[in-house]
Amino acid sequence: MDAGIQIFSGNSNRPLAERISRHLDVQLGKALVDRFSDGETRVEIQSNVRGSDVFIIQSTCAPVDHHVMEAVIMADACRRASAHRITLVTPYFGYARQERKSAPRTPITAKLVADIITASGVDRVLALELHTSAIQGFFNIPVDHLFSKPVFAEYFKSKFPSVKENMLVVSPDAGGVERARAMAKVFNCGLAIVDKRRDQPNESAVMNVIGDVKGKQCLIVDDIVDTGGSLTKAAAALIEQGATGVSAAISHAVLSGPALTRIENSVLDELVVTDSIPLSIDAEKISKIKQLTLSELLAKAIRRIHNAESVSSLFL
Ligand code: R5P
Numbered sequence: 001m002d003a004g005i006q007i008f009s010g011n012s013n014r015p016l017a018e019r020i021s022r023h024l025d026v027q028l029g030k031a032l033v034d035r036f037s038d039g040e041t042r043v044e045i046q047s048n049v050r051g052s053d054v055f056i057i058q059s060t061c062a063p064v065d066h067h068v069m070e071a072v073i074m075a076d077a078c079r080r081a082s083a084h085r086i087t088l089v090t091p092y093f094g095y096a097r098q099e100r101k102s103a104p105r106t107p108i109t110a111k112l113v114a115d116i117i118t119a120s121g122v123d124r125v126l127a128l129e130l131h132t133s134a135i136q137g138f139f140n141i142p143v144d145h146l147f148s149k150p151v152f153a154e155y156f157k158s159k160f161p162s163v164k165e166n167m168l169v170v171s172p173d174a175g176g177v178e179r180a181r182a183m184a185k186v187f188n189c190g191l192a193i194v195d196k197r198r199d200q201p202n203e204s205a206v207m208n209v210i211g212d213v214k215g216k217q218c219l220i221v222d223d224i225v226d227t228g229g230s231l232t233k234a235a236a237a238l239i240e241q242g243a244t245g246v247s248a249a250i251s252h253a254v255l256s257g258p259a260l261t262r263i264e265n266s267v268l269d270e271l272v273v274t275d276s277i278p279l280s281i282d283a284e285k286i287s288k289i290k291q292l293t294l295s296e297l298l299a300k301a302i303r304r305i306h307n308a309e310s311v312s313s314l315f316l
Contacts, residue, residue: 003051003052003053003084003085004052004053005024005026005052005053005055005302005306006026006029006047006049006052006053006054006055006083007020007021007024007026007027007028007029007054007055007056007057007302008028008029008031008045008054008055008056008057008074008078009028009031009033009056009057009058010033010056010057010058010067010070010071010074011033011067011070012058012059012060012061012067012070012277012278013057013058013059013061013091013092013275013276013277013278015275015278016057016059016091016275016276016278016293016294016295016298017057019275019293019295020057020089020295020298020299020302022295023295023296023299023300024299024302024303029045029046029047029049029054030045030046030047031043031044031045031046031047031074031077032044032046033070033074041066041069041070041073043070043073043074043076043077044077045074045077045078045081048081049078049081049082049083050081050082050083051082051083051084052083052084053083053084053085053087053306054078054083054084054085054086054087055087055089055126055302056071056074056075056078056086056087056088056089056122057089057091057298058070058071058074058088058089058090059090059091059092059093059094059276059277060090060092060093060094060095060113061092061094061252061254061276061277061278062094062254062256064094064095067094068094068095068113068116068117071088071090071117071120072116072117072119072120072122073120075088075117075120075121075122076120076121078121079120079121080121085123085124086121086122086123086124087122087123087124087125087126087302087305088117088122088124088125088126089125089126089298089302090125090126090127090128091127091128091274091275091276091277091294091298092128092251092252092254092276092277093110093113093127093130093131093135094113095109095110095112095113096110096130096131096132096135096224097110097131097224098110099111099131099132099134099135099138110131110135110138111138114135114138114139115138117139118139118140118141122141123141123142124141124142124143124144124305125139125141125142125143125144126143126144126146126298126301126302126305127143127144127145127146128145128146128147128148128251128274128276128294128298129146129147129148129179129223129251129252129276130145130223131223131224132175133145144301144305144311146297146298146301146311146314146315147179147182147315148249148251148274148276148294148297149182149183149186149315150297150314150315151274151292151293151294151297152183152221152249152272152292153183153186153187155249155272155292156187156219156247156249156272157186157187159247160187160217165189166215166216166217166244167187167189167216167217167218167219168184168189168190168191168192168211168213168216168217168218168219168243169181169183169184169187169189169190169191169192169218169219169221170191170192170193170194170211170213170218170219170220170221170234170238170246171191171192171193171194171220171221171222172194172196172220172222172230172231172234173193173194173195173196173222173230174193174195174196176221176222176223177191177193179221179222179223180193180221183219183221183249187219190211190216191211192209192210192211192212192213192216192218192238193209193210193211194208194209194210194234194237194238195208195209195210196230196233196234205233209237209238209241213238213241213242213243214241214242214243215242215243215244216242216243216244217243217244217245217247218235218238218243218245218246218247219246219247219248219249220234220235220238220246220247220248220249220250221248221249221250222248222249222250222251223250223251223252224250224251224252224254225248225250225252225253225254225255225259225263225271225273226254226255226256226257226259227256227257227258227259227262228255228258228259228260228262228263228266229258229262231248231250231262231263231266231268231271232262232263232265232266232267232268235248235266235267235268236266236267239267245269246267246268246269247268247269247270247271247272248268248270248271248272249272250271250272250273251273251274251276252273252274252276252277253273253274253276253277253279253283253289253291254277255277255279255280255283260282260283260286263286263288263289264286264288266288268288269288270288270289270290271288271289271290272290272291272292273289273290273291273292274291274292274293274294275291275292275293275294275295276294279291297314300314301314
């Protein structure tokens with residue numbers, strides 16, 4: 001049986017879902033994804049999904065809990081409507097930073113959310129730039145884990161065509177070294193690390209820059225910019241150490257709390273993010289913030305999953 005593709009979107013990132021659907025040349029499926037008057041999520045899949053290869057596109061960005069519920073309730077509805085297979089496409093996976101016990105008697109919420117998703121009837125997950133790759137193992141179903149590196153690499157290659165020898169990729173903390181190293185490989189350039197110590201959640205203190213950044217055009221690479229503390233402090237430390245300029249390539253623009261003010265007032269030349277999370281109207285007004293789309297990459301991955309082809313070639 002040829003199970004045709006059907007794509008549905010939750011409410012977290014409809015613009016991205018629409019872009020993906022245009023790349024795939026598959027119309028978004030009809031679904032009511034709303035709330036009852038008491039606030040409960042209300043879902044009604046209005047297209048026939050019996051025997052279909054269903055892709056639900058939903059970033060679990062803020063309001064995170066609500067968007068998780070939309071995703072799992074949509075999956076439940078598709079499963080009960082006899083979909084052949086259900087893939088949750090979650091370009092941004094919320095709760096990813098709660099992936100281990102950070103103190104006694106704290107939860108591992110990323111694992112709990114993975115269990116909830118699996119219990120809802122999702123057969124596989126397509127994620128992008130997870131905070132740590134080990135989160136794949138939280139799911140007992142297949143997880144394809146894409147990276148935004150190809151999207152950023154294309155942009156920065158055309159932006160800095162001739163500064164290769166002057167360029168330096170920087171990880172804003174020790175945990176992000178692998179990600180930054182992969183980007184440094186693309187540019188065939190060196191790597192520096194900012195030694196970040198965090199006293200409180202959502203607060204960061206830059207302690208030390210490891211590597212010679214003097215005279216370098218620095219590119220900070222990270223998975224998430226949330227309050228902007230890590231990024232703007234790292235950028236300031238790099239300039240203090242003699243970097244000539246600092247840009248950043250960060251996949252998920254969470255941008256909560258003081259982020260926008262911090263970024264606007266920072267020494268950063270440019271912050272390049274993806275559309276894994278839609279930008280707020282205020283974020284769109286900040287000229288330093290540029291958004292690149294993941295839609296083509298995600299559409300290719302969806303097509304390959306549907307055709308049972310390799311997805312790993314998209315990692316390069
Ligand atoms: C932390 O390990 C992450 O990779 C990000 O660096 C962090 O979540 C960014 O948070 P904030 O923008 O609030 O400093």
